Amino acid sequence: MAELSNxxxxxxxxxxxxxxxxxRIERNDDAIRKTIRLGRLVMPYYSAxxxxxxxxxxxxxxxxxxxxxxxxxxIHDMVAKDMPLRPLWAEIAGRVDGTCKGKGGPMHLxxxxxxxxxxxxxxxxxxxxxxxxxxxAKLDGSKRVTIAYFGDGASNIGAFxxxxxxxxxxxxxxIFVCQNNGFAEHTRYENGTSVDFIAKRAxxxxxxxxxVDGNDPLAMYAAAHEAITRAREGExxxxxxxxxxxxxGHVLGDDDKYMTKEEKAAAIAKDPLPAFxxxxxxxxxxxxxxxxxxxxxxxxxxxxxxxxxxxxxLPSVDELRRDVFAQEMPA
Amino acid sequence: MTAKKMNSLQAxxxxxxxxxxxxxxxxxxxxxxxxxxxxxxxxxxxxxxTRFGDDRVKSTPISEQAIIGxxxxxxxxxxxxxxxxxxxxxxxxxMDMIFNHAAKLRFMSGGQSTVxxxxxxxxxxxxxxxxxxxxxxxxxxxxxxGIKVVAPSTPADYKGLLLSCIQDPDPCIFIESAGSLFIPGxxxxxxxxIPLGKARIVQEGxxxxxxxxxxxxLRCQAALPALAEAGISVELVDLRTVSPWDREAVxxxxxxxxxxxxxxxxxxxxxxxxxxxxxxxxxxxxQLKAPVRRxxxxxxxxxxxxxxxxxxxxxxxxxxxxxxxxMA
Ligand SMILES: Cc1ncc(C[n+]2csc(CCOP(=O)(O)OP(=O)(O)O)c2C)c(N)n1
Ligand SMILES: [Mg+2]
Numbered sequence: 001m002a003e004l005s006n007x008x009x010x011x012x013x014x015x016x017x018x019x020x021x022x023x024r025i026e027r028n029d030d031a032i033r034k035t036i037r038l039g040r041l042v043m044p045y046y047s048a049x050x051x052x053x054x055x056x057x058x059x060x061x062x063x064x065x066x067x068x069x070x071x072x073x074x075i076h077d078m079v080a081k082d083m084p085l086r087p088l089w090a091e092i093a094g095r096v097d098g099t100c101k102g103k104g105g106p107m108h109l110x111x112x113x114x115x116x117x118x119x120x121x122x123x124x125x126x127x128x129x130x131x132x133x134x135x136x137a138k139l140d141g142s143k144r145v146t147i148a149y150f151g152d153g154a155s156n157i158g159a160f161x162x163x164x165x166x167x168x169x170x171x172x173x174x175i176f177v178c179q180n181n182g183f184a185e186h187t188r189y190e191n192g193t194s195v196d197f198i199a200k201r202a203x204x205x206x207x208x209x210x211x212v213d214g215n216d217p218l219a220m221y222a223a224a225h226e227a228i229t230r231a232r233e234g235e236x237x238x239x240x241x242x243x244x245x246x247x248x249g250h251v252l253g254d255d256d257k258y259m260t261k262e263e264k265a266a267a268i269a270k271d272p273l274p275a276f277x278x279x280x281x282x283x284x285x286x287x288x289x290x291x292x293x294x295x296x297x298x299x300x301x302x303x304x305x306x307x308x309x310x311x312x313x314l315p316s317v318d319e320l321r322r323d324v325f326a327q328e329m330p331a
Numbered sequence: 332m333t334a335k336k337m338n339s340l341q342a343x344x345x346x347x348x349x350x351x352x353x354x355x356x357x358x359x360x361x362x363x364x365x366x367x368x369x370x371x372x373x374x375x376x377x378x379x380x381t382r383f384g385d386d387r388v389k390s391t392p393i394s395e396q397a398i399i400g401x402x403x404x405x406x407x408x409x410x411x412x413x414x415x416x417x418x419x420x421x422x423x424x425x426m427d428m429i430f431n432h433a434a435k436l437r438f439m440s441g442g443q444s445t446v447x448x449x450x451x452x453x454x455x456x457x458x459x460x461x462x463x464x465x466x467x468x469x470x471x472x473x474x475x476x477g478i479k480v481v482a483p484s485t486p487a488d489y490k491g492l493l494l495s496c497i498q499d500p501d502p503c504i505f506i507e508s509a510g511s512l513f514i515p516g517x518x519x520x521x522x523x524x525i526p527l528g529k530a531r532i533v534q535e536g537x538x539x540x541x542x543x544x545x546x547x548x549l550r551c552q553a554a555l556p557a558l559a560e561a562g563i564s565v566e567l568v569d570l571r572t573v574s575p576w577d578r579e580a581v582x583x584x585x586x587x588x589x590x591x592x593x594x595x596x597x598x599x600x601x602x603x604x605x606x607x608x609x610x611x612x613x614x615x616x617x618q619l620k621a622p623v624r625r626x627x628x629x630x631x632x633x634x635x636x637x638x639x640x641x642x643x644x645x646x647x648x649x650x651x652x653x654x655x656x657x658m659a
Pocket of ligand 2: 151152153179180181182183184185
């Protein structure tokens with residue numbers, strides 16, 4: 001774990017809370033994958049296994065009032081934001097008790113109560129909308145902040161460039177969090193991106209930009225703390241480039257032949273989850289028993305959510321006429 | 332000529348290879364299309380960069396506007412680019428390039444400019460990809476002057492029509508659709524281009540004409556046995572090209588049968604079926620034995636839940652029901 005020089009050190013409580021969010025993401029992801037493999041869930045799944053530290057750390061610094069916009073690979077961002085798992089499971093199962101009544105599905109969950117405002121399937125589109133949420137916070141005189149999550153590949157689409165410029169000109173309380181996992185579908189970072197560090201692009205838009213080890217909770221905490229504080233204090237946006245790796249390819253079932261076995265193995269060997277757990281115990285921030293107990297509770301929560309989701313009723317076809325407009329359409 | 336059994340995705344690959352071999356002005360660009368990136372996420376462009384070189388087959392960043400823009404620029408310089416927009420919904424972020432530029436440059440330059448680009452794009456409900464990955468937007472493009480819209484349903488047509496799009500002097504959008512992509516059929520290894528704007532009669536009949544295109548043709552076809560059993564003689568017309576569409580073939584067929592049903596996967600309201608239905612009504616008013624009917628998706632985004640997605644798509648059962656109602 002690298003310590004940043006002038007960064008505020010997270011409290012013991014904060015560290016354990018980050019771990020709680022990480023393990024909740026991972027246990028939930030594991031259950032989703034198992035359920036898909038058993039054929040009990042049918043859905044395209046973009047696992048974020050390996051990327052847990054980023055939203056876990058950021059969310060530990062957010063309240064329910066703070067907003068996020070995320071992407072198809074975003075269930076980790078939602079779970080980190082403490083979205084309840086029952087409606088999450090019902091949604092990915094396409095059931096009425098889902099966050100979106102089964103209409104949105106795994107790429108498009110929305111849960112305003114926990115600040116999950118938009119989940120987009122269109123690369124780049126989380127950022128312009130995050131600006132609007134941040135603008136509203138400013139108009140409301142609120143100190144809430146908005147996080148726009150996106151991938152490295154998304155930094156090459158027009159929406160990224162327009163959104164960063166606008167956020168800077170309007171000094172918006174938004175943090176652009178790029179989860180740089182080194183690949184955009186099958187394209188390796190350097191074959192699609194003109195700069196060696198996406199954070200460098202911040203210079204062009206007049207905002208601070210930092211490249212952070214997205215698998216290191218302490219480095220992430222320091223960088224996120226600074227960016228979030230800056231946004232809350234009305235000093236404007238920040239671009240955080242968080243370097244990480246996705247362990248399970250682009251979409252579940254992809255054979256990831258576009259990466260080498262060695263680089264994948266090397267990344268998995270540095271899995272941040274067991275590493276952080278060991279560190280917490282070694283530093284005396286938590287005991288093995290305490291973390292095992294935490295994990296058992298989370299596993300029970302996941303199991304309950306899974307049962308709930310899969311038992312929830314299927315939507316009626318009348319739902320095709322509802323929610324298209326505020327007023328139900330005639331049959 | 333040797334024919335081979337292949338699915339429509341393989342037919343696309345085969346058409347691209349043939350076009351590139353025949354004309355070195357043909358280029359391919361799009362996200363992940365080169366072999367270094369696996370030859371396309373569906374494999375549609377597999378092998379092309381290895382065979383024709385990285386200069387002619389280029390993977391791009393996730394930048395749809397830049398993809399279409401580059402295709403237009405190369406086309407203005409004499410090339411014939413085939414740009415892949417991975418999914419049709421992603422054309423939305425390149426709409427300025429497609430609608431304001433590719434489609435209009437010939438007219439607005441007084442005929443000096445020509446933009447012979449082909450935009451290949453995949454779409455269609457059925458894979459539970461929900462509201463931002465599955466829309467059939469052919470109506471948007473068909474409404475635009477200056478762009479041709481092609482939507483085949485069989486492997487042979489995928490190949491023959493893609494070859495024509497690539498050779499065509501105007502921009503074409505070539506729609507690959509989920510419901511027909513993996514159905515095999517016979518395809519010539521060296522195929523002859525199939526002319527744009529010409530329909531294909533899937534089955535001849537005398538009682539009623541069904542007009543359809545893209546994957547929806549297969550769902551209409553699936554309704555035919557039940558209808559035959561019910562003693563109804565159906566003429567099924569696969570339009571293949573949505574714009575310009577084969578008015579002659581459709582009108583000749585309906586003049587014969589006196590009844591018409593237009594069926595598409597796209598949303599029915601304000602959909603392309605309206606154009607066809609109203610043309611039939613205008614031209615054949617006195618000869619119709621029943622009102623012209625349309626079937627299409629409800630005015631709803633494509634839903635995720637399987638039960639809703641199934642209800643969203645016009646099933647063979649609903650086609651059969653509508654035909655029977657028109658015969659009653
Ligand atoms: C506008 C648009 N173009 C293409 C796609 C298809 N697509 C989905 S994910 C993806 C790769 C995105 O990579 P990155 O931004 O690095 O995020 P990651 O998937 O690695 O988390 C692509 C090209 C899309 N969803 N939207
Ligand atoms: Mg990525």
